[in-house]
Amino acid sequence: MPEIIGVDLGGTKILARLVDPVTGKSEGRVKKPTPKSGPSDVLDKIVTVVDDLDPDRRAESVGIGVPGLVTESGVVTLCPNINGWDTPVDVAGILSERLGRTVAVGNDVNVGALAEHRVGAGQGFKDMATVFVGTGVGGGLVLNNRLVAGERGMAGEIGHLTTHPGGRQCGCGQFGHMEAYAGRAGLEAEARRRHAAGDKNELVRLAGDGRIKSSFIAKAIEAEDKVTLELIEEAVQALASAIGSMATLLDLPLVVLGGGVVDRLGQDFLDRISASEYFGGFGNHVCELRLAKRLDDAGVVGAAILAADS
Ligand SMILES: [Zn+2]
Known part of the structure; x- marks a missing residue:
């Protein structure tokens, strides 16, 4: 199997490795800070990183994961985590010319x-989805062994399904989205709101003025803090409702869950989601929930697999 270059473009760093897309094994490693001066400097830096990693041109294709919305042809339409990226950029088109290699671009999630x-918890499944619960909630959809990105790159964005009509405001500005209940930032905002309104809680006590980290959530659950337990129950309902509906709509046999909050709360959290009455699907449909494998350098490996599939 020829090697492929996987690039993980993040808000703070660009990481590239040579990847075997079948086994997921990687070698070589070049890492540079992400320029803060806009997309054209970011693309220059990716060219440098790729040349440094593979000066002898062993790899003929490059896959790049980007923290933004990406169309199926590799145009990055929105990239809020990278300074100065406020207009669409044809990353695949520009970089394939400059690198002289085939280039595929996808959203990092x-x-x-x-x-x-391909190499994690979903091996052997033709259809599956992932749900990553961190600061927000992201997701990815694989149908018939292919990643489905959607025309505007929004397929799989499960965090923005409405689970609580008219409910809390989401980071995207709309109301009642699942992410506002299950994402760490949504949970934090609600815990602080209740604390300020007199409903004192362990989450705010533990975090003080700092971020309410996933580890604090786990501690507050252990301490059986009333507000925390209520917020977690709402998070479970929101996740169960969104995942159950998605699994029914697409007839998914498997959903893999990961991200900071899931990593910390573990299998118990998954068991609560699948036992929730909100998870119910149509007829006897059963969708298994599994913890993500937490692969090393999943971003570069996934980007390389995307390039291999293209
Ligand atoms: Zn939203």
Whole structure:
């Protein structure tokens, strides 16, 4: 199997490795800070990183995971985590010319889903989805062994399904989305709101003025803090409702869950989601929930798999 270059473009760093897309094994490693001066400097830096990693041109294709919305042809339409990226950029077109290699570009959460599908917890499944619960909630969709990105790159964005009509405001500005209940940032905002309104809680006590980290959530659950238990129950309902509906709509046999909050709360959290009455599907449909494998460098491996599939 020829090697493929996987690139993980993040808000703070660009990491590239040579990857065997069948086994997921990687070698070589070049890492540079992400320029803060806009997309054209970011693309220059990716060219440098790729040349440094593979000066002898062993790899003929490059896959890149990007923290933004990416169309199926590799145009990055929105990239809020990278300074100055406020207009669409044809990353695949520009870089394939400059690198003289085939270039595939995908959303970072989507390529993470591909990594789980091919070399992680989803191995052997034709259809599956991933749900990553961290600060927000992202997701990726693999149908018939292919990543589904959607025309505008929004397929799999499960965090923005409405689970509580008219409910809390989401980071995206709309109301009642699952992410506002299950994402760490949504949970934090609600815990602070209740604390300030007199409903004192362990989450705010533990975090003080700092971020309410996933480890604090786990501690507050252990201490059986009333507000925390209520917020977690709402998070479970939101996740169960969104995942159950998605699994029914697409007839998914498997959903893989990961991200900071899931990593910390573990299998118990998954068991609560699948036991929730909100998880119910149509007829006797059963969808298994599994913990993500937490692969090393999932971003670069998934990006390389995307390039291998293209
Ligand atoms: Zn939203």
